[in-house]
Amino acid sequence: MTNNRNNDWENHKLLHRNRMEARSCFIPYADADSALTHERGGSDRFMLLNGHWDFHYAPSPAAAPERFYAEENVTEAEGWSRIPVPGHWQLCGYGRPHYTDLYYPFPVQPPYVPAENPTGSYRRRFYVPADWIGDRITLNFQGVDSAFHVWVNGSPVGYSQGSRMTSEFDITPYVKEGYNLLAVRVYQWSDGSYLEDQDMWWLSGIFRDVYLLRQPQLHIADFFCTTEFDADYRDARLHIAIAVKSGEAPSRQAAVRVQLLDASGREAAAGSFSVPTLAPGETYTVRETLAVESPKRWSAETPNLYDLLLTLADSEGSPLEVVPWRVGFRQVEIKEGRLLVNGAPVTLRGVNRHDHHPDTGRAVTLDTMREDVVMMKRFNINAVRTAHYPNDPRFYELCDKYGLYVMEEADLETHGFELIGDANRLSDDPAWQEAYVDRIERMVMRDKNHPSVIMWSLGNESGFGCNHEAMAAWCRGYDKTRPVHYEGDKEAKACDVYSTMYSSHEKCIAFGETESGKPHIVCEYAHAMGNGPGGLKEYWDIFNKYERMPGGFVWEWIDHGLRQFTPDGREYYAYGGDFGDEPNNGNFVIDGLVFPDRTPSPGLYELKKIMEPVEAEALDPSAGKVRIRNRYDVLTLDHLRLVWNVTVAGEVAQSGQLELPPVAPGETADVQIPVRPVRNAGEAWCNLSFVTKSDTLWAGHGHEVAWAQFALPQAAVAPRTARVCSPVRHWTEGARLYVESLDSLAVFDKRRGMLLEWHYAGMQLVRSGPEMTVWRAPIDNDMYAVQDMRKNYLDRMTHDVQQCSWSLSDEGKLVISSRFRFAPPVYDWGFDCEYRYTIDGSGKLSLELCGGPQGSVPKALPRLGLQMEIASSFDRVKWSGRGPGETYPDSKESGRFGVYQATVDALYTPYVYPQENGNRSDCRWVSFTDLMGAGFVVAGQPQLHFSAHRYSAQDLERAKHATDLRKRDAITVHLDYMQNGLGSASCGPAQLPQYELRPHDFRFRVDLLPFNDNARSPVFL
Known part of the structure; x- marks a missing residue:
């Protein structure tokens, strides 16, 4: 085969050769009982040809084997193998996947494509039973990328293109009883490729089902049914057009029976319509309307379906074939915008x-x-x-x-x-x-x-x-x-x-x-x-x-990641460029x-x-008065149940259930929840959960579709007893300042006033830090902003300590003050800041970080807070705040307030392309303990954001895949005053102004206290 520019696949005027006219995708059956199963395998007139086919891969059509479709050439020749159908040859080791968002991966010269056009030749045998001979047999390809020729028993059947669309061929003249040979040649590129430049992998081959259909010579060729309601949307009409076509010989008079059955099998409408004698190849269309009283409507919320049976019967009334369909009564309109x-x-x-x-x-x-x-x-x-x-x-x-x-x-x-x-x-x-x-x-x-x-x-x-x-x-x-x-x-x-x-x-x-x-x-x-x-x-x-x-x-x-493995067997997901595919758009396919x-x-x-169909507004939380709004389009709310509880310090103190009234779409109703006054210590929340009352196709009863939370006021409680304290001792040795209280020992750099180590009961809790930081591993939605962030060297900020001092207060607390400038290289802007540690006799370390920007600061910061390293054994995390999953300033509505616990590894979100992840927002406190419950707790004043990883921000930033990450022997903890929002600027808008972390004067405090989960609650303030 030579490329003389007269190729079918380079002629945009030739869309097919011998492809049948497009029609509805339906399966014929022999009788009504089998038709009502709607199962392809339940029809003796359907034959699936999926499986492993013989396959040959060539770099071009010219290099593909000639006459591979001929019976005499069907041998296991050199270069042939087996390949799954459906499937893509690039995922079976032939060629390589190629990802682009908008680039054409070949020179743009429509309608021509490269002569080096990878070509796949497919072959398989299929068996035609004796009772199929004499009927009409069609060959159906649901998807072939991008163009292909077809042969049956060595005879050319046709050609088609249009990768994600059905191509059907009448192969009745070419088949015989017994085994038949099907051969298909697929071209990776065609003139159709110019119309298929979607944001996805370029993948080739027969990638959807291939099957045969058998129909009688007089058969239902197609049908089109629509539904129309009256002005009150009560009664409806089913309009139906049924195309009946004859075969090679004239047909006798026939009839089409139409039955519409409801979900219980009851006949909702019916009719019988005659079909006249037809000449060979002639099509007759039956157009009729059936009246249906008060049908159940179809919508996304109420997907009510009726069984439609189209029975083509001969002049004696015997069925020739039955075509089933599921009909939904729905009417789409645009009115007044x-x-x-x-x-x-x-x-x-x-x-x-x-x-x-x-x-x-x-x-x-x-x-x-x-x-x-x-x-x-x-x-x-x-x-x-x-x-x-x-x-x-x-x-x-x-x-x-x-x-x-x-x-x-x-x-x-x-x-x-x-x-x-x-x-x-x-x-x-x-x-x-x-x-x-x-x-x-x-x-x-x-x-x-x-x-x-x-x-x-x-x-x-x-x-x-x-x-x-x-x-x-x-x-x-x-x-x-x-x-x-x-x-x-x-x-x-x-x-x-x-x-x-x-x-x-x-x-x-x-x-x-x-x-x-x-x-x-x-x-x-x-x-x-x-x-x-x-x-x-x-x-x-x-x-x-x-x-x-x-x-x-x-x-x-x-x-759209493609599963791959490293040489040592670790799994990762590949994206653009991972297969040497150039040009590419990288991980833009991971979205x-x-x-x-x-x-x-x-x-x-x-x-x-955000999209939940029920909203709740607290009118008087302490009295349990709540207003609910129905955001459904069709359903009333009485198909849901309200399950509620009151939690105090993370523990359920009250609970119950309520039936919901039939609130109409868009309407509201007030609900009384029988909450009792809360008298315990700790934060109290009233939690509402709207759940399904019965099983659905897609979820069991009790599935939560919406929820809400309201803070509850609490009665005054007696003050806690004082904590055990000891005198605060401090001394210096060389460049270090040591501070001891109770079982706690803190070691500071006396020149910089920064914490170097923190020990408790012989355990080292903190290895380094806390230290101010404004950098986070860039997220995909920082795609464009990160260039400015790096240009401003926000990833290279340094501390320049200008003054450090310490003294005992009148209350016997040691106060350590360190004034410093936090600034990047190259530029003259920065932050004038102060660390202020206060250490009391209970072993608590309070760190206040305050500061303000000076000079021409950048527009936004990735984060503003503290970073420290703790021992890897303190990997049990418990917190009071939003959870259980990660949350950020402009993506935290899904985070419920509560008390949660997880391991450090479980806090990690495994994005395909590693980046900043795992933040928990609006937290009162977080504790880090070992397997035995010993560790420390951090409280935010008034709150904080935190994350904890076995990787540093730099590790995440350098990694291109999860397999590039190596766990460190320490845990990196971030205690943030603020995080920048996420936005969606990888393609959409950036953060809204209210979620942008702009440089400003700030004051932030965290309290750290040694803690054993077996001894007392971490709520210590």
Whole structure:
């Protein structure tokens, strides 16, 4: 085979050869009973061809084996192996994965691609039973990247391209009874690759299901069902168009029976419609409407489904085939700038989702898809944007069943043309119109019958032009029941909604206040890359306030890490550049709310809390008076139960349960919780948990969907007895100052006034520090700000001690004062600061750090606080504050106040790309003890943030993967006065001003006290 530039895969006018017209993705059955199982394996007319196929990899089409598809050449020749289908050849050792966000990884010369175009040749045999012969047999590929030719028994069947879309071929003329040979040649690059420049790995091969369908010669070729409610959204009509097609011979008269069954199997509507005699290859479309009284409505909150059975019967009434479908009665409308489903405004609590698995790439199993859907439901997510291509067809079945709104997006992105300064190059070129329209047409035709799909999207980041207008016109002309979306249509010229990406909070407020008949959707916001995103609460304050802002979709659901192992067997996740793939966009592909293994990140817990469907406001906490608000779109609150308790110093003192009234969506109700006065010492909280009363498809009864907390006032308590004390002794030896009280010995550098060591009862508690720091290991959302931070040498700040003194106070406490300048090299700005230690007879060390900026200081600091090293044995951590997970100033709503405990290792958040992590916010105290309970406690005045790691900030900063980290023999503890917010500036907006840590005058105090958990409570102040 030679590359003479007349190749099928380099002709944007040739989209296929002999591919069947796009149609709904359905499975035919022999009878109604088997059809009602909705299981592919329950149909004798379905044959799955997945498995291990013969495979040959070549660097180009010219180097691929010739006539490999011929029967006489089917031998185990040199260079052939076995490869899983579905799968990607790069993940099986052929070629290498390549990640780019927007770069085309080949020279841009559309429609041409490199002659060195990696090519995979596939072969497998399949068996056709005798009773299949004479029927119509089709071959279905659900996904092949990026273009391919097909042969059966040595005969050319056809060609197709469009990686994430179905390609179906009629192979009836080519098959025979018994064993048949299927051969497929796949090309890594094609002219279609210019339309598939999505932010993800470039991976090739047959990566979705391949199967055969058997249908009678007279068969149901396609159908389209839509639902329409009356003006009161009470009764409905089911509109259905059924295309019946004849085979090679004229057909006899037949009929189509339509049955609609409810969840109990009761017939809700039915009809029988005749089909006339058809000429060979002729199609007849039955168009009918069935009236349905008071159907249960489908929504993401109430995913009620009906079984639709389409039975094609011959003139004697015997069934030729039965096609089942699950119908949901729902109506999507846009009125007065609002997005409505069944007449009710809906809010899209959405995420962008790619198909991804860390071991198999975009080859994703049904179990993995179900895991995604179930997790989304459990985390209060109700919508998915299929970024940026149609997902596996079975994903939509899950969304129908479990209840998720879907914005389905066409397999279209030409992002790389932005780099050459011509974003509209293909989108506004009429020569590419057919290729564009093909992508929306095949998507709509495949998935048109899914109730979960409430909106069509024309693609992503492809500029805008006449081809998008043609796509929208085709879409709207075929399906008038759903709105059309495309973010690149800035003026909503062709689309029914406005859409933007990563709009700031200020811009979202402006959008909300703009009068328009079209809603505004933020199709990507809150970039969930690494530690973050921050600012979610403020986004949802806006979405909840403005009717024209019906929510949006967080970018994105999952980190696209690929599982790899070091030579010594340690696991890590690879990203761009790890395979020698150049050019690449590094770890920008690691930007999800769940880690590659689908472990939820702290960001997902924060999102769940922010988007929870029940809000509670304390009217009178001490009297238990609470106002609850229903944030559901459809459900009333009586499907939930309120479980409450009162905790004092972390211990449950009171508890109970309440039934909730049927509060309507958007409405409020006041609830009385029977709390009693709290008279114990310690912080008291009233904790409310709203849980499911019964089992659901996605969670068992008792699953928490929302929660709230209120501080309770307490009655006065008697003062604690005084602690045991001893006189404070101090002396100097050389450059050291020793201070002893009770069983505590503190060693200071007498020139600098800084703590060098701290011992208690013969144990060394502190190895070094506390010492002022403003640096943290950069997070992904510092991507651009970190350049300024390094330019200002915030990672190289030094202490210049100007004065140190100590003296005994009148109360017998030793006070050590050290004045110093904290400043970077190169520049003339800095902080004038003071450490002030006070040591009393109980062994308590109180450290006050105060200071203020001088000169032209930088705009923001990563953190402001203290860093110290403690012995590695003190790895049992207990704290009073927000928890149990990590929290930061603009991402802490998910942190409940309480008393928590964990090991140092458990405090660590394993981001794929190591960075600052594990902070706990708003803490009153934290203790560090060994296995026997001995250690020390730190109290903040009034509070503190803390983190503890077996790595230093510098270790985290230098590491590129988790396997680069080596645990130290000491624990690095940060006791922070303030942390900078997170924001989402890796792609979205930076921290909001109120979360920015700007240099300012500060005063911060921590009290450290030796402590044994077996002897007394750490609440010592």
